Structures are given as structure tokens and as C-alpha cells.
Amino acid sequence: MDNDVSDENLMMSYASGDTAAFEILYVRHKGSVYRYMLNLCRNEAIAEELFQEVWMKLINARENYQVKAKFTTYLYKLAHNQFIDHYRKQNVRIVLDQSVEVDDVEQDQSSNNNPEKQVQTKQTINRLCELLDALPNEQREVFLLREETGMSIPEIAETLGINQEAAKSRLRYAVSKLRTGLSDG
């Protein structure tokens, strides 16, 4: 049943008082939103704080919610604005924090019995994290939206409030840099 109901309908149900609908919605999107935040901020504590604020904004805005676009576009607009607000307040480059990813990768790969491949994967991931961190925020954000939500270029453009050419250009640069970096590494 969870898969049958659209995000928009779930949100409307929650707006009319159905908390179960919110739970389904949250389970569907919590991972992608969290990773989006974490990869943007590169800091677990800040990512958790921003993640929580995004969902609180969604909760508080439930009564004014109207289906004008895809729910994911709406949700990531909130997330993007939250990140921008935080970034403006800090006005500093966010510190790289790779520990979470590395630990997770170690856990994820624990079932793999090939130690050589484990080391290679870990190196690739660490390299990707470094490359992601090296990307400008605009390019990294476009890349993360594409990876986490599967949004098309027009949807990314709508979410970030930019034109499609700019979104396409940012994504092209991001992919090119990451691919080149991984090949060189």
C-alpha cells in the first residue's frame, strides 16, 4: 500500500491529520535527504541539525501545502534553502568529515571476504569523498540531487531556482571532474 500512494497524496493526508501518512513519507525520503545534507555539509552534527529543521519546516507547513509540483521538488527546496541559510550564517567553508562514510563503508563491506577488493573500494570511496569536497557547492549540490533523488535536469533547475542550462552545465562539470579524479586516482 505504501508504494501505491503518491508522495503528494500522503502529504495531503498528513495535512488533514493522518500521522501514519507522514510516517510513510518520512521513511521514503529520510535517507536521501540525510545524505544530501551530509554530503553538502560534510559534518554529521550540522547535517543532523539541518535534517531535523527541514522536516520540522515540512510539519509546520502542512496546512498550507498545495500540490503545485512534485513533492520531492518541494522537499528539496526546503532542504536547499536550509543549507543556504546555514551556509550564509557560517560564511566559512564547511569542514570535511569523512569518518562517517569510511565507517559505513567498512561496515557495508564487512560481508565481502575479498580483502584486496575491500581495500580498493575503500580507496575509491575515500577518493570520491575528496573529489566531492573539492567541487564547488553549486556543482556538488546538482550532483547530489541527481544521485539522491533521480531528478531530471528541469526538476533540478526548478528545485534550485536556476535555469535548465545552468543546471545542465553544473552537472556536466561535476561529472567530468569526478570521473577524471577517479581515473587519475
Next chain:
Amino acid sequence: MANNDQSDKELNDYLNGNSDVSKAYRASNKTEPSAHLDEKILSAAKKAVEDSKQKTKPKFHKAPWVKPVSIAALVTLSVSLVVTMQQETGQTLISEPEVEMFDSAVMIKESKIDKTTQSSDATTSMNELEAKQNKDERADVPAPAESGASADLYRTEEKVETSKARMKEDAAKKMLSKEKVQQDALEERASAEEQILPSAPTGVEFDDVMSIQNSEYSVQEDALLEIKTLMEQGQQEQAKEKLNLFRKSNPDYSEEAIKEVIGEELFEKINSE
């Protein structure tokens, strides 16, 4: 140019899901928020819904005391509003029975004035009458403790009664002053007519004056006729004595009139001696 074409190809491959970059990213990122964070957000979502439901519910909707209290408050407010409006505007909103009561009071007052002296205070009698009527009316109404009505309501009724009595008093004063003005006008008119026609009183007053004058005249005439008889009988001393007494007691009675009753001959005779 060649770089752009390569970049476009890389982008298309990436968008089609055939890129090593995507595979590496998906392999690295399986991080989820903590259970504590999940619980926090879900409980906040539930709380928000419950709060909004409570906001829409009226809290004292089902309270049993709401209806009687609101009715009492409404009545109190309405009565106080009416009383305030009457006091501020000065308009008398006396109903028909009160006007009748006022008329009867005026009639009683008039009869009192006729029977006793005109110096009796009409306003005082009106006040007494009103007070008596109020007392009679109050006697029908049970006391607050007996009836069990609230003290506030009883006080409000009392205020209404007081204001009504005050209004009646004011109306009576106005009517009395109006009546007095009319009476003065009538008196002035009467005196003016008297000056023009002094010997022509009219109505009941004329009859009364005439009857009094006639009765006095008959007594005086009798006395003079008695003096005349004494003179005819030769008792001149007694006749002279009585005539002197008559003159002293009736100084306004003219010599001509005496002469007319006694006769010219006897009158000269009694005066010459």
C-alpha cells in the same frame, strides 16, 4: 569543441546510469539518520497534529454552567444598558399603565388641594404616593433569600425600580410646573377681566359671592329694621344705641343705605337727637 563533445557524452552516459561515478557514489553512501532522530521527528509530527486538533476544539463547549451564566450575563447587560441609556438621554420610556397611574395621582392631589389649603406640597404627596405604590409592588415580590434568585439580579431590579420612581417623580414635577403656569395664566386673565368688569364675576365663584352677600345683607337689614321698629315704638334711646353699634360693626355700610332701610324721616330724627 572536442572537449565539449566528450563532456556531453560523459553527461549522457551518466544520465543513462552508465557511469562509474554513480556506481562509486551509490556504493559509498548508504548512511541513514539515527533512530533517535527518527523518533524525534515522528513524535514532533504527531504532536503538531494533536495540538492543531486541540486548538479547533472549544474547551468549555460542554460545560453545564455555560448556558445559565451566559443568559444571566445577557439579561444583566441588557438591563444596565437600557438604564444607562435612559439616564444619559433623559428620555422617559414610561409605559401606558404608568401614565395612568400618574393621572390618578394628579387627580388625588387636586382633590386634596381643594379640600385643604393650597399650600400643600404636591411633589411630596406624589412621592408618598409613589413610595406607597412601590411598597405595594415590592410586597408581591419575594425577598432574594426567599425566592432563591441571585443577589445581583435582585440588585439590578432594585436599580430599575429606583430609576422608574425617579422618572415618575420627574414627570410629576414637570406636569405640576406646567399646571402651575397654566393656573397663573388663568389668574392673570381673571384679574384682567375683573379690572375691566369688576361687578361681573362668572361661574361658581359669582354664585358663592352673591349668596354670601345676600345672607349678610339680610342680617344687616334685619338689624336696621329692628332699629326702625324701636323708633316707631318710641324707644329712641335704645334705637340710637343699636344704630351706633351697627355702624361700628358695619363701617362699610353707607349712611345712604341705612337711610333707605329706616326711612328718611326716622333717620333724620334719630340723628338729630
